[in-house]
Amino acid sequence: MTDRITITFDTLPSGGEGLELDGITPDRLLTLSNAEIAKLPVWMGRRSVPLGDIAAIQGELSAHLRFEGDLARAEGVGAGMASGVLDVTGSVGDGAGVAMRGGSLRIGGSAGMRLGAALPGASRGMLGGEIVVTGSVGAEAGAYARRGLIVVRGDVGDSAARGLIAGTLVVFGRVGADAGTGNKRGSIVVLGSTAVPPTYRFACVYRPTVLRVLFGYLRRAYSIPVADRFVAGRWKRYCGDISELGKGELLTWAEA
Amino acid sequence: MADPLVIRGVSIDDTFAEAFPMRGARIILTAVNARWARIAAHTMTGFATSVIGCKCEAAIERELGPEDTPDGRPGVSVLFFTPDSASLQQRLIERVGQTILTCPTTACFDGLPDAPERMPVGKALRVFGDGYQSSKVFGGTRYWRIPVMEGEFLIQEDMGKVKGIGGGNFLILAETAEVALAAAEAAVEAMAGMPGVILPFPGGIVRSGSKVGAKRYKTMIASTNDAYAPTLRPITTSDLPDGVNSVQEIVLDGLDAPSISAAMRAGIDAACRLGVIRITAGNYGGKLGPHHFYLRQIMGQPTA
Structure with a gap:
């Protein structure tokens, strides 16, 4: 047993085939030896190759997994993970954390489309766990998430939190167009800027204690430096999507 | 028999506080x-x-x-x-x-x-x-x-x-009501903020410590502790030594035994002051409660 399993990926050929890494998650590697991990199949374009052929693997029998190397074109990083910690040092491609059920996915760079969203054709996205992205993410972040927490320290693309069922999306930067359409009970928390969707209605300006707890947790668990003006400040609450249940919310920072 | 334990002129009884699971x-x-x-x-x-x-x-x-x-x-x-x-x-x-x-x-x-x-x-x-x-x-x-x-x-x-413990206690026997109250207040102040312990009575002090049941009223589950009531000294089986005219009790509940012991140690030490004659504790002979806090042990002395 080691403190951490580190998988260092070789640099992918430019313009070549992409990599699919769904299935390489801490919960699935927890009981595997180093040699068994190296034999796990991953898809590279239309080819299935042993993980050990494209990456160097250090450590074994740990719930803490780290990906190093260029994964900007790797899809499905942390997809379906149920527990443990997956720590990615750089950026990742589309579909990171889709259908995630538990654990903590930490992305040191940016992420592509459909972060924490649903698998194609599925009605539910993320079912639990936490995703923290240091950079920005593409469209449809958190789409159809039923539970779980997604934190993006940069910007998010269009249609963020589309069809959100009950999860939470926190955005430190700017939010793209059409955020939160179809939101049933979920929360969208925006520290940066966003347009209020037409199907959301202003409720009040207040100081939500739950955000004090959330930001305190982000400071402690992820070392995210949330400014005091957000922790103690006033927030505007909008209820929506009123074309759905209307029990979801958009919280935007108003003033210190 | 062990030597009597005396702290700043106050005699500490060789007895124990009997406490209960909570x-x-x-x-x-x-x-x-x-x-x-x-x-x-x-x-x-x-x-x-x-x-x-x-x-x-x-x-x-x-x-x-x-x-x-x-x-x-x-x-x-x-x-x-x-x-x-x-x-x-x-x-x-x-x-x-x-x-x-x-x-x-x-x-x-x-x-x-x-x-x-x-x-x-x-x-x-x-x-x-x-x-x-x-x-x-x-x-x-x-x-x-x-x-x-x-x-x-x-x-x-x-x-x-x-699983916690309720009913840790000690009694402060003093020459006057003023001294008993002041000593109890000092004990409470010494125990204030100690982790894992509370003193649930008013200001942390009980003036009406009780005995189990009653002699006269059969439906009462607790009644006055006449053995320590100074006004009853000549007409009951009193446990009060000469010179004691007032008693105050400190009751403690705690999350664990070490927390209660630590608080009792601080409280008893603070209560040992001029005019206090004796410090004792309430128990039922050890037959009712499984937790026994021996005063001498708590104060760092062997029991008899």
């Missing part, structure tokens, strides 16, 4: 400022001196700074004790629902996160939200947001429950 919880209350956190804590722990008449025993453990609370606001830690497991949850639901949910600006959190036994206090109270409540999970902990006229009340879904 179920305990630590609740963290926060508010917009320390004043409202204190109001919440005092209200929640009011009328909770003894399980005999109040169904629970509760008091403030200590005040907390913003750095020690889950929401970064000033807070107060309170301890709750009941004789059995089921009633602890019920008392908490009643008291949090009536005194914390209603109190401006407050939030309510669990103070025993490592306790494996959990009580769904917040989960029960969430229905006050009438379907408008919502929950959030951060780091595996679920919080309920209950919409109220002020804004929103936040409460953790479940609270930890541990």
